[in-house]
Amino acid sequence: MNYKKLKEEWKKEEQHTFKGWDFSHIDDRYDSEELPWVYKEIILNHLKPSDKLLDMGTGGGEFLLTLNHTYELTSVTEAYPPNVELCKKELSPMGIEVKQVIEDSNIPYSNDKFDIVINKHESFDVKEVKRILKKDGFFITQQVGGK
Numbered sequence: 001m002n003y004k005k006l007k008e009e010w011k012k013e014e015q016h017t018f019k020g021w022d023f024s025h026i027d028d029r030y031d032s033e034e035l036p037w038v039y040k041e042i043i044l045n046h047l048k049p050s051d052k053l054l055d056m057g058t059g060g061g062e063f064l065l066t067l068n069h070t071y072e073l074t075s076v077t078e079a080y081p082p083n084v085e086l087c088k089k090e091l092s093p094m095g096i097e098v099k100q101v102i103e104d105s106n107i108p109y110s111n112d113k114f115d116i117v118i119n120k121h122e123s124f125d126v127k128e129v130k131r132i133l134k135k136d137g138f139f140i141t142q143q144v145g146g147k
Contacts, residue, residue: 051115057122071095
């Protein structure tokens, strides 16, 4: 094994800091499972311009921003402290409400606040999600994998 070359590769990898959910620097190095749905399409089929939207576990808001929803009607939660700071720096000035969530059983929003709660891969407490969703609201989650 060429340890010198391996060390050089590791040093190169160190230059890519973990920030938000942008993993584009490894796109050509992994195979992802082909999913039988398109998460974004499902959301857009349910999301109305007047809806209050919450994105749980938003990372840096990269996916959320692709939805082009009215910022003042949009809120996010995030647990990872560097991502919380990133969201406050990038999303808050746009008018998106940012809150840190440490415990799934304690989402810091009032009852019946959101028309739609989305959650791509974040853990969640179904009772808390139900509490913050308006009557007839939607909870759309993908989690991991297609099975």
